[in-house]
Amino acid sequence: MMRLFKFYSGLLFLFVLAEIEVLAQVPTSASATGHVIAEIVPVFSASETSQLNFGRFSPGPQGGKIILTPQNTVSVLGSVFKGTGTHNAASFYVTGDDAAAYSITLPTSPVVLTHTASAKTMIVDDWISVPSSGIGTGMLQDGYQIVYVGATLNIGTLHDNPVGIYTGTYIITFDFY
Numbered sequence: 001m002m003r004l005f006k007f008y009s010g011l012l013f014l015f016v017l018a019e020i021e022v023l024a025q026v027p028t029s030a031s032a033t034g035h036v037i038a039e040i041v042p043v044f045s046a047s048e049t050s051q052l053n054f055g056r057f058s059p060g061p062q063g064g065k066i067i068l069t070p071q072n073t074v075s076v077l078g079s080v081f082k083g084t085g086t087h088n089a090a091s092f093y094v095t096g097d098d099a100a101a102y103s104i105t106l107p108t109s110p111v112v113l114t115h116t117a118s119a120k121t122m123i124v125d126d127w128i129s130v131p132s133s134g135i136g137t138g139m140l141q142d143g144y145q146i147v148y149v150g151a152t153l154n155i156g157t158l159h160d161n162p163v164g165i166y167t168g169t170y171i172i173t174f175d176f177y
Helices: 002-024
Strands: 047-051 057-066 075-082 090-095 101-105 111-115 121-130 132-138 144-155 172-176
Touching: 132 144
Parallel strands: none
Antiparallel strands: 047 090, 057 075, 057 144, 090 144, 101 132, 101 172, 111 121, 121 144
16 A cells, blocks of 8 residues: 555656646747727818908998898998999818817907008908807818808998008917817
């Protein structure tokens, strides 16, 4: 029995030694492949595609206003006589990432138009846009949207605003989210 015990003990020892050797050969590290994604999106931009144009008119004895809506309709108030020719609302082509929301900020102060040959001026105010100005009111569809802008031109008498062309600039800001 002792002999059998020694035999089995020796066999067990060999078995344990073999198992230790197998365990020593098991790898102690593993590796895997990771994936990286990067997406380039369009740059957000806005460009004027149509200038704000109040058209041709003549001031009367009291002056008045020309109201040009973003939908390109004109109303005349006071003693202003609307002439022939074209007028149009401004338009801006806004581009960027599909479905990006943005805000429109219109001028808050009156914009001054200056006569090209004298120092006489007219004022543009009451700006309005479609989509309307405000936080998150615009949404790009298929990566673009056209914004239409109208305003009111305040006209003095013929003495205040002599015949000629009046020009000026304004800034509209588009903030993207």
